[in-house]
Amino acid sequence: MMGQGLDTSAYVHFPWCLKKCPYCDFASAAIRRGEVPHEDYTDAIVRELEGRPVAGRRLESVFFGGGTPSLWDPKALGRALAALRGAFDAGGDLEITVECNPTSIDAEKAAALREAGVNRLSIGVQSVNDGRLRFLGRLHDAAGALRALEAVVPVMERVSADLMFGMPGQTADDFEAEIDAVLATGVEHVSAYALTIEPDTQFGALHRKGRLTLAPEGDFADTFERAREVFRAAGMIHYEVSNHALPGRTSQHNQHYWRGGDYLGLGAGAVGTLNGRRYKNDPRPERYLAAPAAAEVFEETLEPDDRVREALMLGLRTDEGVRFDTVQARTGLDARAGRERAIARRVASGDLVVDDERMRIPHERWLHLDGIVADLF
Amino acid sequence: MPFPIERIRNFSIIAHIDHGKSTLADRILEFTGALSDRERQDQFLDKMELERERGITIKAQSVRLSYTAKDGIEYQLNLIDTPGHVDFSYEVSRSLAACEGALLVVDASQGVEAQTLANVYLAIENDLEIIPVFNKIDLPGADVDRSAREVEEIVGLDCSGAIEASAKEGIGIEAILEAVVRRVPPPKSTTGNAGPLRALVVDSWYDSYRGAVVLVRVIDGVLAEGDKIRMMATKADYEATEIGVFAPFPRAVGSLGPGEVGFFAASIKSVGDTKIGDTITHTQVKLRATEQLPGFKEVKPMVFCGIFPTDSSEYPALRDALDKLHLNDSALTFEPETSDALGFGFRCGFLGMLHMEIVQERLEREYDLDLVTTAPSVVYHCYLTDGSMVEVENPSRLPDPVKIDHVREPYFTVAIHVPAQYVGAVIKLCEERRGEQKGIQYASTERVIVTYELPFAEVLYDFFDRLKTATRGYASMDYELAGYRQNKLVKIDMMINGERVDALSAIVHHSNAQTLGRGLATKLRKIVPRQQYEVAIQAAIGGKIIARETVKALRKDVTAKCYGGDITRKRKLLEKQKRGKRRMKSVGSVEIPQAAFHAILNVDD
Numbered sequence: 003m004m005g006q007g008l009d010t011s012a013y014v015h016f017p018w019c020l021k022k023c024p025y026c027d028f029a030s031a032a033i034r035r036g037e038v039p040h041e042d043y044t045d046a047i048v049r050e051l052e053g054r055p056v057a058g059r060r061l062e063s064v065f066f067g068g069g070t071p072s073l074w075d076p077k078a079l080g081r082a083l084a085a086l087r088g089a090f091d092a093g094g095d096l097e098i099t100v101e102c103n104p105t106s107i108d109a110e111k112a113a114a115l116r117e118a119g120v121n122r123l124s125i126g127v128q129s130v131n132d133g134r135l136r137f138l139g140r141l142h143d144a145a146g147a148l149r150a151l152e153a154v155v156p157v158m159e160r161v162s163a164d165l166m167f168g169m170p171g172q173t174a175d176d177f178e179a180e181i182d183a184v185l186a187t188g189v190e191h192v193s194a195y196a197l198t199i200e201p202d203t204q205f206g207a208l209h210r211k212g213r214l215t216l217a218p219e220g221d222f223a224d225t226f227e228r229a230r231e232v233f234r235a236a237g238m239i240h241y242e243v244s245n246h247a248l249p250g251r252t253s254q255h256n257q258h259y260w261r262g263g264d265y266l267g268l269g270a271g272a273v274g275t276l277n278g279r280r281y282k283n284d285p286r287p288e289r290y291l292a293a294p295a296a297a298e299v300f301e302e303t304l305e306p307d308d309r310v311r312e313a314l315m316l317g318l319r320t321d322e323g324v325r326f327d328t329v330q331a332r333t334g335l336d337a338r339a340g341r342e343r344a345i346a347r348r349v350a351s352g353d354l355v356v357d358d359e360r361m362r363i364p365h366e367r368w369l370h371l372d373g374i375v376a377d378l379f
Numbered sequence: 380m381p382f383p384i385e386r387i388r389n390f391s392i393i394a395h396i397d398h399g400k401s402t403l404a405d406r407i408l409e410f411t412g413a414l415s416d417r418e419r420q421d422q423f424l425d426k427m428e429l430e431r432e433r434g435i436t437i438k439a440q441s442v443r444l445s446y447t448a449k450d451g452i453e454y455q456l457n458l459i460d461t462p463g464h465v466d467f468s469y470e471v472s473r474s475l476a477a478c479e480g481a482l483l484v485v486d487a488s489q490g491v492e493a494q495t496l497a498n499v500y501l502a503i504e505n506d507l508e509i510i511p512v513f514n515k516i517d518l519p520g521a522d523v524d525r526s527a528r529e530v531e532e533i534v535g536l537d538c539s540g541a542i543e544a545s546a547k548e549g550i551g552i553e554a555i556l557e558a559v560v561r562r563v564p565p566p567k568s569t570t571g572n573a574g575p576l577r578a579l580v581v582d583s584w585y586d587s588y589r590g591a592v593v594l595v596r597v598i599d600g601v602l603a604e605g606d607k608i609r610m611m612a613t614k615a616d617y618e619a620t621e622i623g624v625f626a627p628f629p630r631a632v633g634s635l636g637p638g639e640v641g642f643f644a645a646s647i648k649s650v651g652d653t654k655i656g657d658t659i660t661h662t663q664v665k666l667r668a669t670e671q672l673p674g675f676k677e678v679k680p681m682v683f684c685g686i687f688p689t690d691s692s693e694y695p696a697l698r699d700a701l702d703k704l705h706l707n708d709s710a711l712t713f714e715p716e717t718s719d720a721l722g723f724g725f726r727c728g729f730l731g732m733l734h735m736e737i738v739q740e741r742l743e744r745e746y747d748l749d750l751v752t753t754a755p756s757v758v759y760h761c762y763l764t765d766g767s768m769v770e771v772e773n774p775s776r777l778p779d780p781v782k783i784d785h786v787r788e789p790y791f792t793v794a795i796h797v798p799a800q801y802v803g804a805v806i807k808l809c810e811e812r813r814g815e816q817k818g819i820q821y822a823s824t825e826r827v828i829v830t831y832e833l834p835f836a837e838v839l840y841d842f843f844d845r846l847k848t849a850t851r852g853y854a855s856m857d858y859e860l861a862g863y864r865q866n867k868l869v870k871i872d873m874m875i876n877g878e879r880v881d882a883l884s885a886i887v888h889h890s891n892a893q894t895l896g897r898g899l900a901t902k903l904r905k906i907v908p909r910q911q912y913e914v915a916i917q918a919a920i921g922g923k924i925i926a927r928e929t930v931k932a933l934r935k936d937v938t939a940k941c942y943g944g945d946i947t948r949k950r951k952l953l954e955k956q957k958r959g960k961r962r963m964k965s966v967g968s969v970e971i972p973q974a975a976f977h978a979i980l981n982v983d984d
Contacts, residue, residue: 013943028944195939195940196935196937196939197939198938198939198940219933219934219935220934222934222935223934223935226935226937243937243938243939243941244939244940256942259941259942259943259946260941265943267943267944271944272944273943273944273946273947274943275943275946280946280947282944302947308950311950311953311954312946312950315941315946315949315950315953316941316946319941343690347965351968368937369934369935369936369937370911370933370936370937371936371937371938372936372937372938372953372956373910373911373933373936373956375953376953376956376957376960377957377960379953379954379956379957
């Protein structure tokens, strides 16, 4: 386990979209295609990176998220990526992902990204039903989404699609049909998210006024279980609450978070956690561009206890669960200590499976995950 | 040499909460020079954090003041501060018995309140000289004439010599002290210094070095350091190792003579060995009194509830905490209790609701315990067919109905003071609560005293909150025990997923048992959080199910997204959720929040 704490993934936030989606609470501002400050933003990322304590760490993966990082000129993005590789101990074969919208990706763009060093695309399909795409305020339609997937699958090494369920009127049958359509394009990884109303979004405001209803809880639950069956039938593993992949195609970057690993965050609104210190940058692009090396607006020091709780909160979302030795190595604490009674109770009720090495929540209890984890906090 | 008795004045202050008692006491201490500016501290006599916060006094205290009056003579004034709540009315009566006079402090902007009145009557019963003081005359709403009229009409007290004061502004303090000297009679002693000792136990508190410290008022004889003394009620003998007074800080004196107030310590293990109202005398036959001072009563708890740790491993800590509280609070009783639902805990007895709240709050605050408490219950007298009687202080322990001949429940005489326009609302509430009207007295044209006899259990069930709502907060209330009465009482049992939860049982009158049972089931449905599985809630009377409610299963309890940027927020949400669970108790596989165990207290909410 020596040096494992120094394995670090990198997240680069790109804070612009062509249009802000009504459900999204990630840091993003609307921008017109011609106005993206491609090179300036790369310069800012490079400047911030120079001040981050990453020398000697091994780079585990890189993820360009947003916003819509596929709006970024692939060359400028490539320059940021090269700077990252240079700042860390030379990394070998890395997973490098870029998030895309169906409207800002095609075969040509995918090839350019590949040229820049990217080997994985995560495409925000959300739905392959035109009515639901309109509900979500998306700029693409179903045909466009499937076309984008079909175009990039042959070009890019690995492709993932994001889908959403739990919209009003959307049943398990409806979602099954959408999954089938997406899998037919050859993607090997799907993130299937339950629509969540975040308070600081347009949907949040509508919901507060009673003008937006979600699917009934039963539909959520049925769809969640059905999705697992459908993906399983396609040979995919439900490896995290909202993620399904063919064996060997899981997202290394996200698994690194869920295992409680350190991550560098760069860019406007980005969050990073290094050596038990978590920070967040100013989400306003203009502020970030003006002072990328002094853009932090939040920081917290994580005590060993906090880190254990986070390891439980994140690890128990996955099928591999929480490894006791990993937590011990990272925090100096035994994840079981002080929660023996809660663990015993949850084991007895079947909510938790524990052996000498790790504990995990079996798939059939994932719908109750938050309550189980809160009990262990 | 004991202080000359004719220059001693013992007095107390009677006031409603917030009418300015503590502030007036502070001013008197300052005026007589007992406190230097450096020592000044608001509400000096309220020592406990809780007392200060709630503005109530729980323990009696005394301060000896030296005051040179306008006649040029130096007097010894003993101010005895009494607990101000009806829960402690026996303690108040003993404090008053130690005085010859009392200041009746009335907020001139508010007028007379019920609780004040109860204590005034106690003072009158003890033959005290009462000096009315109209406080807060600096307030724009102050109306001394109206307040004086009320005191004269309601209390029947001549207000021609009343003093106008503002404790806050320091107005009228000297006039008050002069009145105490001139109008409060000096203590009387039939035997003087030489006779057998008789000293009244006013209160006692626990000190970890000295054991119980006893506050006494000497009536006859002298109590001196080294004296062998006897408690006449408990017949226990001690040696007085330390004698002192508070001035206001404790100061040793060699002895206390007739009329004087002070404290003694005698290596007494707990305050339980010192009964309030008991008489202290000498063991030596020549100096031993034959007759106890009048008025002694054994204090009996009136209200009981179960106290359980949420985490059963905290049981020993709870026992230790109760032991420690008991050292200083002999009215608190506790016995181990086992509940099927809540595990190991204690059935605790209290003087009243305030006493109960204070103890619960101190256990949680000072001893950092997470507790689940059951709804308070009165003590039922259950007469069995074999002629015997059992006292039932836990509803789930009511014997099998076939063995019961009849059940008697405690009644209170409740006096409610209310502006005339709310009389109808008060009567309606009392009638709903099975009350029997005893009288309606117009104290003045706009103020009425409504007197009812009410089952004490009905008073426990959010009676005071309802009263405040019905009268927009204008009602004040006083109550005292009026004996036991036979009524047709039945037990409601609550079942969760088919299992009876003993801690949820309640004894109620049969006429509204059905309504209460159904209401309780509905209320519990709202309180019990949804869980992984459906939860059935049933109410039963005498084994017959009368209501059923279902808490639907929670189908989805999982956060969709959790990535690097969300971790702090999600962790904090879960931490909050965990804190919410601290006050829940798992009954079988169902998590039940604290509120469920008190649901019976306000079923209609």
